[in-house]
Amino acid sequence: MDSSRVFFDPSYHTNMLFVGNGDPVFRGGRSVMNMEETLKRRPFFSSSEELYDEDYYDEQLPEKKRRLTPEQVNMLEKSFEAENKLEPEQKTQLAKKLGLQPRQVAVWFQNRRARWKTKLLERDFDHLKSSYESLLSDVDSICKENDKLKAEIVSLTEKLQTKEVAAGGAPKSEPLPADVVPHVSILQLNVKVEDRLSSGSGGSAVVEEEDGPQLVDSGDSYLPKDDIDRRNYFSPVFAAAEQQQHHPHDDGEPLGWWAWS
DNA sequence: TTGTGTTTTATTGCCTCC
DNA sequence: GGAGGCAATAAAACACAA
Numbered sequence: 001m002d003s004s005r006v007f008f009d010p011s012y013h014t015n016m017l018f019v020g021n022g023d024p025v026f027r028g029g030r031s032v033m034n035m036e037e038t039l040k041r042r043p044f045f046s047s048s049e050e051l052y053d054e055d056y057y058d059e060q061l062p063e064k065k066r067r068l069t070p071e072q073v074n075m076l077e078k079s080f081e082a083e084n085k086l087e088p089e090q091k092t093q094l095a096k097k098l099g100l101q102p103r104q105v106a107v108w109f110q111n112r113r114a115r116w117k118t119k120l121l122e123r124d125f126d127h128l129k130s131s132y133e134s135l136l137s138d139v140d141s142i143c144k145e146n147d148k149l150k151a152e153i154v155s156l157t158e159k160l161q162t163k164e165v166a167a168g169g170a171p172k173s174e175p176l177p178a179d180v181v182p183h184v185s186i187l188q189l190n191v192k193v194e195d196r197l198s199s200g201s202g203g204s205a206v207v208e209e210e211d212g213p214q215l216v217d218s219g220d221s222y223l224p225k226d227d228i229d230r231r232n233y234f235s236p237v238f239a240a241a242e243q244q245q246h247h248p249h250d251d252g253e254p255l256g257w258w259a260w261s
Numbered sequence: 262t263t264g265t266g267t268t269t270t271a272t273t274g275c276c277t278c279c
Numbered sequence: 280g281g282a283g284g285c286a287a288t289a290a291a292a293c294a295c296a297a
Contacts, residue, residue: 065292106283110285
């Protein structure tokens with residue numbers, strides 16, 4: 001066999017290519033080539049029919065991975081942008097056009113969908129995290145406001161009592177029981193948070209997106225919209241709010257929702 | 262140059278759909 | 280049951296700091 005012969009391993013279902021001595025055509029380095037260079041250095045790319053030519057096969061040699069050229073990737077990206085799933089006919093056409101095996105095109109799309117999904121999940125994570133942080137900051141300011149109002153109530157009650165005593169006679173009004181005030185504030189908090197979730201501006205982009213649950217590239221998300229009570233996502237916030245009511249000066253990091261198991 | 266972390270290409274095994 | 284999708288994973292290719 002000609003030692004300079006280029007072939008690929010059919011058992012691998014790819015066009016992994018090696019010269020006859022078993023060395024890959026481009027060993028090491030950064031094999032970023034344009035199509036012209038590719039065709040010069042990869043005779044197997046010159047005709048897609050050759051990819052199916054049994055004479056090109058040699059089953060005994062090891063296989064190596066081969067990166068796609070920027071041109072191939074560009075074309076695949078464009079196809080993916082148009083439609084992220086491949087019809088069989090489109091797969092065959094694309095494979096022919098790019099000088100690849102249909103299997104490679106399918107694999108590329110599969111991996112591309114996986115990368116896309118990862119990106120979406122990362123974005124959802126970021127949105128939820130910032131939404132959570134923003135809610136937490138609301139909780140903080142509401143708690144402060146609550147403390148202020150409680151102090152005001154105490155002060156006004158005292159003033160009232162003083163006036164009643166000064167006017168002669170026993171005070172008619174009793175101070176509010178201490179546990180009443182926190183309940184009021186939690187109620188306020190829930191109302192306010194719900195307002196944020198349902199209002200059109202200022203809150204998380206995730207919960208406010210108008211798209212349905214299906215995954216469409218611009219503005220889609222893995223977060224369900226209508227079918228799940230949104231408060232389920234934020235229930236730990238409410239719990240945190242209540243906890244903060246009871247232990248408002250606890251030090252240390254709040255336990256983020258992303259830390260749940 | 263080399264060690265190491267990341268990205269890309271490809272396989273495997275399981276699942277669903279027709 | 281075959282085709283195609285996905286998750287998990289392997290391993291080559293690549294990037295980059297030391």
